[in-house]
Amino acid sequence: MRRMILSTESGADLPKDLADKHNVQVVPMHVIMDGQDFLDGSLPVTDIYDYYERTKKIPSTTSTNSHEYHEFFTKIKKDYPDCIIIHIGYTSKASSSFQNAIIASEEMDDIFLIDALNVTGGLTAIVMYAVTLLEKEPTIAPASLVEKIESIVPKSRLAFVPGSLEFLRAGGRVSNLAYLGGALLKIKPRIELIEGNLVSTKKYRGKMDGISEKLMRDYLNQYNIDREQLYLLYSIGLDERIKQRMDEMAKEAGFKNVKWMQAGAMISTHAGPGGFGIAGLEV
Known part of the structure; x- marks a missing residue:
């Protein structure tokens, strides 16, 4: 064999x-940052955030x-x-x-x-x-x-809220007008993969603790996710209290196994610090 x-x-x-x-x-x-090519996984994610703070630019990928x-x-x-x-x-x-x-x-x-x-x-x-x-x-x-x-590919469901609109704007993914409106109103987009494309499907208003709960509820109401396994995603900077609350909600929803995943350099470049996401397979 x-x-x-x-x-x-x-x-x-x-x-x-x-x-x-x-x-x-x-x-x-x-x-790609400061003219240097780094392999994803070899670069501390915090270096990306430091680079943005210093230059107001995000690395390219x-x-x-x-x-x-x-x-x-x-x-x-x-x-x-x-x-x-x-x-x-x-x-x-x-x-x-x-x-x-x-x-x-x-x-x-x-x-x-x-x-x-x-x-x-x-x-x-x-x-x-x-x-x-x-x-x-x-x-x-x-x-x-x-x-x-x-x-199983069409049954994999991912939804996330980026931690920073500044990163989306710096990467050219939102206009300045949309960024200013979103920042003033504390609005963040929910982003999903639809037929392989990154699509903003909803907007949430408020602080990240409330937004993360709304995202979890909406996600579980919309999709019949296999309760055997749930993946929870975060980028560095997400409040530990939010992670604890998401664990509680996942347990309340009947998930047997929950695995937390940290966004690496590639994903964090686009999502920014403090992002949160959920992934699982529909039954």
Whole structure:
């Protein structure tokens, strides 16, 4: 029986303990700051916030290129001879990374590529579904595994509220007028992945503690999420009391397992400090 190896990108924010435990291979994306190219994961997130405070600019981010993907896949095959790689990638609608993976794998055998149409916790939810499936059915045929993973892609639901409109404005994602209005009225957008695209679906007004509760209630009312697992996301700066309250609400809603995930440099560059999000799979 040939071994199947799962892989994904750093933009999944897959916690290191899960990646290590389940041998999920992670390829880094890039953060460009002060003219330097940093691999996502090698840069403390606080450096991004410090950079913004100093320059009022946010770093730029770039995808994993095809050469890096080729090296990544080649190393996996060297480490695990005769393996089959199942790569679950960052949404192709927001990055060229998945297309670069396709280019890199064109002349390589036994690599299956799945466009997760999701990012951060939404991508991690799909990766961990694949992990669980593979551990329950270690003899599953690769094509069957890929088919089951692809079937769950539309059921992965991610919703988050960025911590800072300033970061969205600096990154060109909101206009100055919208930023000023939002800042004055304390309005923050709820952002979701709709068919792989980042879309603002609602606006919340108030402080982050109240907004996080509204987001949790709306999310659970809108989606019938599998109570086996919930992923809660935060960027550095989120108040610990908010995290405690979200744990309470998740428990009250009947979730058996809750996993907190910290946004890495790639995601934090766009979300800013103090952001909060939720991800899970619909039943």
